[in-house]
Amino acid sequence: MMRTKLLSLVPRATVACRHMSSATKLTTVEVNDKTGIATLTMNRPPVNGLNLELLRDLQQSIEEIEGNKSCGLILTSSNPTIFSAGLDILEMYKPDKERIRAFWTQLQDVWLALYGSSVPTAAAINGHSPAGGCLLAASCEYRVMLPKFTIGLNETQLGIVAPQWFMSTYLSILPRREAERSLNQGRMFTTEEALRVGLVDEIASSKEEALAKCADFIATFAKVNPLARSLTKQQFRSADLQQLENERVQDLEKFLFFINQPAVQKGLGIYLESLKKKSKN
Numbered sequence: 001m002m003r004t005k006l007l008s009l010v011p012r013a014t015v016a017c018r019h020m021s022s023a024t025k026l027t028t029v030e031v032n033d034k035t036g037i038a039t040l041t042m043n044r045p046p047v048n049g050l051n052l053e054l055l056r057d058l059q060q061s062i063e064e065i066e067g068n069k070s071c072g073l074i075l076t077s078s079n080p081t082i083f084s085a086g087l088d089i090l091e092m093y094k095p096d097k098e099r100i101r102a103f104w105t106q107l108q109d110v111w112l113a114l115y116g117s118s119v120p121t122a123a124a125i126n127g128h129s130p131a132g133g134c135l136l137a138a139s140c141e142y143r144v145m146l147p148k149f150t151i152g153l154n155e156t157q158l159g160i161v162a163p164q165w166f167m168s169t170y171l172s173i174l175p176r177r178e179a180e181r182s183l184n185q186g187r188m189f190t191t192e193e194a195l196r197v198g199l200v201d202e203i204a205s206s207k208e209e210a211l212a213k214c215a216d217f218i219a220t221f222a223k224v225n226p227l228a229r230s231l232t233k234q235q236f237r238s239a240d241l242q243q244l245e246n247e248r249v250q251d252l253e254k255f256l257f258f259i260n261q262p263a264v265q266k267g268l269g270i271y272l273e274s275l276k277k278k279s280k281n
């Protein structure tokens with residue numbers, strides 16, 4: 001395994017990091033030698049849109065962290081204002097038949113790997129986190145967010161429906177009434193609102209502070225038997241995980257049917273246009 005010191009890229013307080021993966025282009029993994037915690041950073045400009053390649057790299061990185069006996073995983077972004085813009089809409093708009101199957105299957109794989117991860121997980125949400133971005137953050141066990149950003153499952157605002165496992169992820173954090181109402185509304189929460197409803201656990205004033213708070217959360221497990229901890233986590237999450245495992249093919253077919261509806265394609269086209277117009281102004 002390649003061992004590279006990346007002192008210039010990490011906060012001063014960090015003593016040394018092992019750079020575990022450099023072959024992947026869209027994610028990086030750095031393990032802090034002192035704490036044993038791995039930081040998984042998404043790096044797909046301009047907005048960390050979750051396309052097939054980023055999802056593949058995410059899964060590879062999660063597997064790498066699982067296999068490397070890291071004490072925990074912190075998910076974050078290299079973009080200073082965007083954690084992830086969610087699914088790359090270009091994957092779903094006028095899709096290629098084969099690629100869109102691979103894309104959705106890969107998204108399922110990433111969720112199964114992250115939500116079901118055996119190591120403690122936390123998200124340092126250092127920017128906006130709509131839809132699929134929120135799903136990734138919500139799949140972690142702890143969330144620390146920077147102020148003045150937004151987070152939420154906004155699918156209904158785009159005329160699309162969050163599948164069952166997106167809902168289960170929300171329900172693992174939010175009270176049922178709040179989860180149902182905000183999913184129906186497609187509500188985006190400000191950082192402060194997200195803290196109030198419990199969608200995030202803490203607010204930090206900088207990315208460094210968010211990473212440190214995530215590391216503090218992971219450190220709370222230092223004296224807990226790792227097998228007992230991970231089996232307990234598994235028991236909490238197994239019904240959700242099993243449901244998708246059992247219905248993967250049907251879930252894919254439902255997604256393909258839904259996304260190929262002319263009205264849904266039209267809505268996605270209009271939404272993409274509005275994003276592009278906004279970015280030109």
Ligand SMILES: CCCCCCCC/C=C\C/C=C/C(=O)SCCNC(=O)CCNC(=O)[C@H](O)C(C)(C)COP(=O)(O)OP(=O)(O)OC[C@H]1O[C@@H](n2cnc3c(N)ncnc32)[C@H](O)[C@@H]1OP(=O)(O)O
Pocket residue numbers: 046047049081082084085086087088089090128130131132133154155158160161162163254255258259272275276277278279280
């Ligand atoms: C009955 C059961 C049926 C089940 C069926 C299941 C169907 C479920 C299907 C899918 C679930 C979907 C999940 C998703 O994640 S959909 C994606 C939702 N994401 C969003 O709505 C976010 C949209 N983006 C933004 O709000 C903003 O871009 C921002 C806040 C993230 C960043 O703002 P800003 O910094 O101002 O950047 P710009 O808006 O200027 O964007 C830059 C650039 O990037 C493009 N872009 C942004 N987001 C996306 C995206 N998600 N996909 C593709 N492209 C994106 C934007 O268009 C700009 O492009 P440019 O003009 O070419 O520069």
